[in-house]
Amino acid sequence: MSVRWRRTVSVRTRVLVIVLIPSIALLAIGIGGSAYLVQSGREANRFAELARGTSGPSIMMIEAFQEERRLSLLFLAGDDSAGFALPAARKQSDAGYAAVVAQANALSELRPDLKDGFFRVGVGQKVPALRAAIDARAIPAADAFTAYSMAVAAIVNGWLISADVAPDSHIAVELYKSVHALRAAESISQTSGLGSLVMLTGELSPELLVELTGYIGDGRGEVAYVGSVLQGAHLDQWKAITSSTEWQRLRAMEDAIIQRGPVAAAGDSGRSSGESAERLPLTLAEWQQVAGKVRRDLLTLWETQSVDAHFEATEQGNRLERDSLSAGAGVLALALLAFLGALVLANKFIARLRRLRRDTLELADERLPDTIHRLSAGEEFDQDANRLDFGSDEIGHVADAFNRAHRAAVDAAVAEAKTRAGVNAVFVKIAHRSQGVVHRQLALLDKAEREEPDSDRLKLLFQLDHLATRARRNSENLIVLGGEQPGRKWRNPVPLVDVVRGAAAESLDYTRIHVRKLPETQIVGPAVTDIIHLLAELADNASAFSPPESPVEVTGGLVGKGIAIEISDQGLGMTEEEMAARNAMLAQPPDFSVATLAGDIRLGLFVVAKLAARHGITVRLTESDYGGVKAVVLIPRALTTAALDTGAADSVRENRIPAQPEYT
Known part of the structure; x- marks a missing residue:
């Protein structure tokens, strides 16, 4: 581990570690305590954030299910008009249920069993069957x-469970208190629901009277308890509810129901002792109206209590975060x-190392390649101009070592440039000597051909003439590789076909x-020699790498950018990797050197790339229609002339090309 540490860790890190160890120990103690307090504050905020969103969906679901319960009881009692209102009520119940499910899923983040507490009764699974039974009036x-x-x-049970995860006991107590208003609203809804059934059927059995009386007592007891524990604005809100006209009318109606006692169904023999003919103080519609108003007011009171408890949880969380952050900041x-x-002391030392690295990279990535390029071009320069100067201390000694390495690389580049220049000069001299001999040989052959x-x-003699011409092109290859131009030149344009x-x-x-049909255009004189050379090399490659009996097709045509000449063979072709490598070399030929030729490269294609780059000609290899290779040569318009002037045009044959058969 220590060896790896020494190799990978920077000098700056080593310097800072000396001070970091005691600083980190002090920091860990402070951060540990602060993190605990911050986490507590965030948990309080998270609880408030999640629980705050449950009030609205809970009220929505409670009111929707209470309304659906009331309509269902009326429908089962024979009120067909209630059946028409049931679809809309059920749709509202489903929306409320979905909203509560979403909030329960979010709250389960705080307590995993919270979702089960909400829906342990299986509301989502039982409601469809319940509704079907109600629609068929097959359920009591x-x-x-x-x-x-x-x-x-x-909903009430789920709310009690959510209070268990409150951030402190005070908030939990406030949430428990708020549930009593929720229970009171439910008791009033249950009373009015059963009361609607009683008033619609005209029957109140002793058992139902006992049950109804129990709901009335539960509701009044919950309301009384709520008033005993509330303070401030919440108490004023409770007083407004219990002193309202609706509350008084609701109590009067409930008292009248209890005092009237059981009522037998119409058609029963005899009358109960508790039955009387006195009218109730409210009609069914009026009872439902005042009960709904009181119920909604109690739900609003519950929502207000819940929101205030959640707000207090948020304030407590923010306070914990502020205090912990202040302590941690100290x-x-x-x-x-x-x-x-x-850090200040270390940075002064590190800044010099970074500057050394930056200057060294610049020396290696920019100055050295530029120097080598200038050497290749034959330019002279001052080697001391790129010297790194960092003083005489240890960093300065490192800079001097880089200076020596740079000078050694430059010296090697100078030697390589001189070697390349010498090799090129040898190539050119040998080529010129061979070219002179070949020219004399061609002249003698030409004379012998005319006299034979x-x-x-x-x-x-024609065959010897052809071989001599090929030998001349080999000499010209060496001249091209040496950076010079062959001696053959044309002053006037030459027809493309020639x-x-x-x-x-x-x-x-x-x-x-x-050679197939070619466009009637001409090539400018200065480019004729190199284009002949370029096309001849491509034709040689096509014939060399295809079956001896197969033809090599040469076609051409005018295109938007000039003249396109295609040379296609029927050989085995190349792999995608080989063709990509050849096209890359043709697009950007590398510098000629012994190392270049020693690699996997064809001399003919190298010469083609050099000649194409000299005149702006594009050469690209693709797969031919026969599975071989097709070379596409694009000669730019600048190298062509449109009009064919036979008087001014030179002839390729007159410039020492051997006799040859005509091609179709």
């Missing part, structure tokens, strides 16, 4: 009443003062090369 009203009451009770400031002192009457010997045929004639297997 009492069973339907109980089922809907259990759904509302699930400890952090003390640790930072010690660390910054070391025998056709067989003339054919042999240029292409002249290139075909220089190929070893010229009899296999078929």
Whole structure:
């Protein structure tokens, strides 16, 4: 581990570690305490954030299920008009249930069993079957009443469970207190729901009277308890509810129901002792109206209590975060003062190392390549101009070592440039000597061809003429690689067809090369030699890497950028990697050197790349229609002339191209 540490850790880190160890120890103590307090504050805020969003969905679900319960009881009692209102009420219940489910899923983040507490009764699973039974009027009203009451009770139970995860006991107590207003609202809703059933059927059995009386007592007891524990604005809100006209009318109606006693169903023999003919103080519609108003007011009171408890939780969380951050900031400031002192001292040392690194990279990535490029171009320069100067201390000694390495690299580049120049000069001299011999040989062959009457010997002379022409192109290859131009030149434009045929004639297997119809245009004189050379090399490659009996097709045509000449063979072709490498070399030929030629490179293509770059010609290899290779040569318009002036045009044959057959 220590060896790896020494190799990977920077000098700056080593200097800072000396001060960091005691600073980190102090910082850890402060941060540990602060983190605990911050976490407590964040948990309080998270609780408030999640619980705050449950009030609205809870009220929405409670009111929706209470309304659906009331309509269902009326429908089961024979009120068909209630059945028409049930679909809308059920839709509202489903929306409220979905909203509560979403909030329960969020609250389960604080306590995993919270979601089960909300829906342990299986509301989502039982409601569809319950509704189907109600629609078929196949369920007693009492069973339907109980089922809907259990759904509302699930909300109350879930709310009690959510209070268990409150950040402190005071907030939990406030949340527990608020539940009594929720229970009171549910008791009033249950009373009015059963009362609606009683008034619609005209029957109040002793058992139902006992149950109804129990709900009335529960509601009044919950309301009384709420008034005993509230303070401030919440108490004023409670007083406004209990002193309202609706509350008084509701109590009067409930008292009248209890005092009237049981009522037998119409048609029963006899009358109960508790039955009287006196009218109730409210009609069914009026009872539902005042009960709904009081119920909504109690739900609003519950929501207000809940929101205030959540707000208090938020304030407590914010207060804990502020206090913990203040304490942590003090400890952090003390640790930072010690660390910054070391950092300032370390940075002064590190800044010089960084500048050394930056200057060294610039020397290696920019100055050295530029120097080598200038050396390759034959320029002279001052080697001391790129010297690094960092004084005489240890960092300065490192800079001097880089200076020596840079000078050694430059010296090697100078030697390589001189070697390359010498090799090029040797190539050029050898090529010029060979070229001179070949020119004299071609002149003698030309004279012998004109004077030879025998056709067989003339054919042999043509073959010798062709081989001599190929030898001349080999000499010209060396001249091109040496950076010079061949001696052959044309002053006037030459017809494209003559240029292409002249290139075909220089190929070893010229009899296999078929030149198709070409556009009637001309190539400017200065470019003729190099284009003939370029096309001849491509034709040689095509014939060399294809079956001996297969033809090599040469076609051409005018395109938007000039003239496109295609040379296609029927050989085995190349792999995608090989073709990509060849096209990359043709697009940007590398510098010629012995190392270049020693690699996997074809000399002919290297010469083609050099000649194409000299005149702005584009050469690209693709797969031919026969599976071989097709070379596409794009000659730019600047190298062509549109009009064909036979009087001013030179002839390729007149400039020492051997006799050759015509191609179609």
